[in-house]
Amino acid sequence: MIRLEKRPQPSRGWVIGGPILAVALTMVAGGVMFALLGSDPVEAMRIIFWDPLFSERFASYSRPQLLVKAGPLILIAVGLSLGFRAGIWNIGAEGQYIVGALFGAAFGLAFYPSESALIFPGMVLAGLLGGVLWAMIPALLKVYARTNEILVSLLLVYVAEAMLASAATGWLRNPEGSGFPGSRNLSRHPGTDNPELIAGTGMHWGVLAAFVAVIAAYVLMQRHVLGYQIRLSGEAPRAARFGGVNPARLVLLCMGISGALAGAAGLFEVSGPAGQITIDFNAGYGFTAIIVAFLGRLNPLGILLAGLLLALTFIGGELAQLMLGLPAPSIQAFQGMLLFFLLAIDVLANYRVKWGREAAA
């Protein structure tokens, strides 16, 4: 029989080794899944994890995509990780992402066709503001009405999607778009565009913001009193109160920061890679970012790596769809599996596994 015995303190080795093992196990389980779908598992893994970066045929297109996809994932996940660390569960980043994009795009389009250099910074601020406002709904309700923030933030995603649909077909629709849904293209208009900063890298302002967020969050969590209070609240809420942490303030702060970053990610996406507001503009980054945050162990540096890995599975997944005819949702299932394995392996960081029966009397 297998028994679990609580470790006096978490094993450092497993905290770092766990995610690596989880990735390995996911590759095995994913391989089985791909085999069941009728593809060669080894080839599928090569196409997903190797070809986007190193094959001569695809790398030139795929490599920049890595940063394009990882940017929003990392930016959102860093924000989420702060709240998750404190036991504040903002599950609705997808909604904040949408609202951020809508606010930013609306700001930019309001001045159309101006090409002033002030417009893009204004759009960024509007995007941040949109994300914060949307995140403040669950935050304020949690603080003042003790409403569960998980449910409210999640339900608001559907509300945001309804707003997105009405924007794309109504109030933000391109007046010169001959009636098709979708806004004017922001990325092709100087002043509202979020350009590739270094050609051929995929680096845009949002990716830069993600890197800055990683560094800032790292310093915050390691050195700053607020980071200490966030960790304290997550590990021992009662001790946190005793230690003078104001829980309401922490909820507003964590939700606000994660909302702001998700909103910014939405703005950078709509003004850059996506280019315009469309009905299905949101691509699930807000949900995938939850996986990224956990896979990165809620640690900013871990999130950086996890974001790149998940971005790779997106790009590789598209490639596998193209080359092997693997159905698109298989990559989503694959990402879900990754999170399962990670959660399962977590047990090893906190518990010691003992084989053999407890000696009976």
Next chain:
Amino acid sequence: MIIDPVTLIVALITVATPVLLAAIGELVVEKSGVLNLGVEGMMIMGAVCGFIAAHESGSPTLAFVAGMAGGAALSVIFAVLTQLLMANQVASGLALTLFGLGLAALLGVGYPGQPIPDVAKPLPEAIREIEVIGPILFSHDLVTYLAIALVVAVWLVLTRTRAGLILRAVGESHDAAHALGYKVVRIRFLAILFGGACAGLGGAFLSVIRVENWVEGMTAGAGWIALALVVFASWKPWRVLLGAWLFGGIAALQLRLQAAEVGVPVALLDASPYLVTIVVLVVISSDRRRASMNAPAALGRIFHASS
């Protein structure tokens, strides 16, 4: 256009059924002290498994069994993670939803628009066509009646039987229950399976009866609304029924208002079931005493028998 109240009531009961099933299952899970946020994932698995079984076998019964099996199978992953490996319940539940949505979409490739058999109504036509009460009371599907019966059964079991008492005790304090010799992990495992099967059945009802089609992401947040209903109901079965019908009423009404093209923006109507759910949650939660009285004290806490 005037909205006919009878057809509205009939529609709301149908719309409410999947959410009701998922919520009553989740209520049992939460009463045992476990918070499973994977309801949405288990529902969509039920929807796809039910639809596939209906199409492949032509048997509605098999479809519902498959739906329950699909939901329960997914819930096993959650049970193993949270009960045996002591993983965080919030994270595991979210993972379940994300994985379930992906896996269901994967399984359902090629199925949208495929024909499935009609499901016969259980009561004879003569009764169904009685004025007013016929459609409202007797025109529903077997699963709808089953769902209501399940509410009654869960209420009876929880309040009147020893099994229910033990379940509530485990949800109240797993340490005390363990000290008395109850198998906390086993009881919670079974509760999670029950919740999975209920959510799966709800999903199968959605695809096989209500929509009669498979569409990716078709649960559209119903699982999350089911979770909200449990809070709204203060963990009481009867109030889950009330909440489900309230939600069904809003959802059915907004569809009719959209069709009637009244002056309300479509986006607002689309969002109304979610907005109303939020408003109701706020009203319920702000009453501190009532909100905390019935909540299982051990909800979401990890149990590890140290001795």
Next chain:
Amino acid sequence: MTALLEIEGLTKAYPGVVANDDVSFAIQPGEVHALLGENGAGKSTLVKMIYGLVKPDRGAMRLNGAAYAPAEPRAARGAGVAMVFQHFSLFEALSVAENVALGMETPPKPRDLARQIREVSETYGLPLDPDRMVGDLSAGERQRVEIIRCLLQDPKLLIMDEPTSVLTPQEVEILFHTLRKLSAEGTAILYISHKLEEIRALCDAATILRLGKKVGECTPREVTAAHMAELMVGKSLSAPARDASKPGEVLLHVAGLSVTPASPFGTPLREVALEVRAGEVLGIGGVAGNGQDELLAALSGETLVAPGAITLKGAPVGALGPNARRALGLLCAPEERLGHAAAPDMSLTENAVLTARIRKGLDRSGFVDWGKAKGFAEEIIARFDVRTPGPGVAARALSGGNLQKYVIGREILQAPTVLVVNQPTWGVDASAAAAIRQALLDLAQGGAAVIVISQDLDELLEISDRFCALNEGRLSAPRPARGLTMEQIGLMLGGAHDMHEVVA
């Protein structure tokens, strides 16, 4: 006469500690048998093995001459062994009858059960309403639920783990009365305690454990308490020393403090008033659940009250949060070490920052100075003899006594004006307890005001200058601690709850 329960060579080891090492003894039918030992001596592990919660590594038990190895509590109950837990195995949101039913193998119908509960409670003088919610009961009443649950199953052996720690002296008398009656009817009782006078008053035989080993047995009535104490502790401890001193100015003043509890089963504070002077130790006694946690939260600033309800050196602090009060010199150490006074998974260094950040200047412009924090943690460890490999160790890796020394030391080394501690020596071994009490006295000697909230009346009488009692959220007027009798204290604590009509 064959023994009811024979225990031979029971051994149980946990990683890093041998909880029980080759323990043997026997309990006769109808005997009240004491199991005596300090915190951490292995008493709890031993009874858990008898009750089927823990499996021994080695050794054997015989019940009525037959081999007895319960795989689970259910089996133990089936064999006639019942247990009243120290930390009750009760469910707050369920009724008394439901709680009783959960502890029985085949409970009767609810109506019959309610009748049986009433019958048994009358027979043994333990009044209890089967329909009441357990969360609304006092600690003494909760214990009655546990006892009645056991009695309804006609046990041959009743195990009681530290039963008097939650009772007033009057309630203890009633409990003893019940236990003697049970014993006269032939039920054996295994009575676990570290309170020597109780054991001398009640028990027929005693087995003494120290560090997991059996170190002696005796007939308690025939030996002195000092003899048993020596066996139990292994060395004689000196009582804390203090010089008489005149109390100085009033440092903390509380008046009209009323608080509604946040949780459904909390205790409201009603019009609490007190004052402590420089150099004085004020003892607040009371049975668990009478508002101790709420009082500490109101004093620490975790619960905010009207500004004037609490004044520190004349300045109103009632509306200030914990850190603002700390800055002014009002420090607290709550009862629950893990999760309240300290974060279990954080290191000792990180836990130093928890309360000492402001007074010790452990941060600079918003950033934590980890080097300085580590230095302070090391200072606490050295000054208070905390046994740990170093400040990087997680709080939960420390033993109860060591963590408590760390927590108390952390507050004392911040030189508080007023220090409030709740249950400073609960679950702490005797030498650590003595060290903590001495440190509190030294602090008062140095001119601080100290409030000690405790359920250990001996402790309070030993270190307090004045004593008052907390009963259902009300604080009695203080009386000089010297010369108070247990009888007087018992009445201050509210006597026996709801027992007036029954006491013969």
